[in-house]
Amino acid sequence: MKRLLAAVGIILVLGVAVAAGSYLYWQNRLExxxxxxxxxxxxxxxxxxxxxxxxxxxxxxxxxxxxxxxxxxxxxxxxxxxxxxxxxxxxxxxxxxxxxxxxxxxxxVTYALTLPEGRTFNQLRELLNNAPKLGHQTADMSDEEIMALLDREGTFPEGWFFPDTYRYHLGMDDVDLLRQALARMERILEEVWESRAEDLTVESPYEALIMASLIERETGAPEERREIAGVFKRRMEQGMRLQTDPTVIYGMGERYAGRITYADLREATPYNTYVINGMPPTPIAMPGRASLEAAVNPLPGDTLYFVSRGDGTHQFSRTLREHNNAVNRYIRNR
Incomplete structure (x- = not known):
C-alpha cells in the first residue's frame, strides 16, 4: 500500500512538473x-x-x-x-x-495628404484620387453627388474645403478626408467672420469666402494679403470692377493653357471680373486661414491698383497713371 501511494505521489509530482514545464514553455513561446x-x-x-x-x-x-x-x-x-x-x-x-x-x-501606420492653398475642387479631387492606400469612393461621382453625400446637397463645392495636411490610414476613404476638410473650413470661416471689421463691403461669411479665394489666388506673399483685400474693398466701394486675372482663368476652365489674351479679358463669363461688377458668384479656389482673415480685415489705405513684379510680389499704385507706369516697367518691358 505504501508503495502504491508512493508511486501515485511520484506520478502526481511528475504530472505537476510536466504541466508547469508545459505552461512555462507556452508562456515562453508567447513572449x-x-x-x-x-x-x-x-x-x-x-x-x-x-x-x-x-x-x-x-x-x-x-x-x-x-x-x-x-x-x-x-x-x-x-x-x-x-x-x-x-x-x-x-x-x-x-x-x-x-x-x-x-x-x-x-x-x-498613417499617411499624409497635403491640400495646398489656392487649388480648385477639381485639383483637390485629383489629389484624392492619386493618394496611395486611400479608398476612392468618389472617383466616379459628380461634384453634385459628392456634396449630397456630405449632406450639403445643392452647395457648390468650390472653396468649401480647408487646405491643410490631413493624415489617414488604410481603411479610410476620400469621403473621410472631405468631411474633415469641410468641417474645418466651416468652423474656421465662422471664427474668422466673428472677428471681422465693421466697415466691410462683403456682407456674409460666404462672400468673405469668395473674397478670400480671390486674395489667395492673387498672391503668395503673406505681407500683401491685407493690402490686396484693401484694394478690392476700395474698388467695390467706388463702383470699380475688380479686374483680377485669376477670375478670368477660372471662367475659362479647361481652355486655359497658361496665358490669357485681351480677347479672354473681354469674354463674358460669370467669373470674369473685367466684365462683371463685384465679385464672382462662387469662390475660385481653396483659401487658407491667412486669406480668410485678410478678407474680413482689409488694410486701410488709398491704393486702387496692383501689378505683379514677377517675383511673387506686387507693385501697388494709387492712380491709373502710376499703375500704367508700373505695368510698363514690370509687364510690357519684360
Missing amino acids: APLTLDEPVLYQVPAGAGFNQVVAQLESQGIIDDAWAFQLLARVHPERVPRLRVGEYQLTPGMSGLEMIALLGSNNV
Whole structure:
C-alpha cells in the first residue's frame, strides 16, 4: 500500500512538473521575440479572425508558433484584443504578446495628404484620387453627388474645403478626408467672420469666402494679403470692377493653357471680373486661414491698383497713371 501511494505521489509530482514545464514553455513561446531582422508592415485584413491572423503571421515567418496564440484565445480570451483593420509596423525585438496588443490598438501606420492653398475642387479631387492606400469612393461621382453625400446637397463645392495636411490610414476613404476638410473650413470661416471689421463691403461669411479665394489666388506673399483685400474693398466701394486675372482663368476652365489674351479679358463669363461688377458668384479656389482673415480685415489705405513684379510680389499704385507706369516697367518691358 505504501508503495502504491508512493508511486501515485511520484506520478502526481511528475504530472505537476510536466504541466508547469508545459505552461512555462507556452508562456515562453508567447513572449518570444518576432523572427524579424528589420521592421515590416503587416496589414490586418478586413473581416479576418484572430486565428486566421496568427496563422498568416506564421506563414509569413513573423512568428514561429501560431498554436501558442490560438491556445491563448481559447484559454484566456480576455487577453486577446479585438483586432483592428489597418497597417502596423512590426519591429525586431518585439514580443509576440506585444505584437498582438499592437494589432488591437490605434497605432496604425498613417499617411499624409497635403491640400495646398489656392487649388480648385477639381485639383483637390485629383489629389484624392492619386493618394496611395486611400479608398476612392468618389472617383466616379459628380461634384453634385459628392456634396449630397456630405449632406450639403445643392452647395457648390468650390472653396468649401480647408487646405491643410490631413493624415489617414488604410481603411479610410476620400469621403473621410472631405468631411474633415469641410468641417474645418466651416468652423474656421465662422471664427474668422466673428472677428471681422465693421466697415466691410462683403456682407456674409460666404462672400468673405469668395473674397478670400480671390486674395489667395492673387498672391503668395503673406505681407500683401491685407493690402490686396484693401484694394478690392476700395474698388467695390467706388463702383470699380475688380479686374483680377485669376477670375478670368477660372471662367475659362479647361481652355486655359497658361496665358490669357485681351480677347479672354473681354469674354463674358460669370467669373470674369473685367466684365462683371463685384465679385464672382462662387469662390475660385481653396483659401487658407491667412486669406480668410485678410478678407474680413482689409488694410486701410488709398491704393486702387496692383501689378505683379514677377517675383511673387506686387507693385501697388494709387492712380491709373502710376499703375500704367508700373505695368510698363514690370509687364510690357519684360
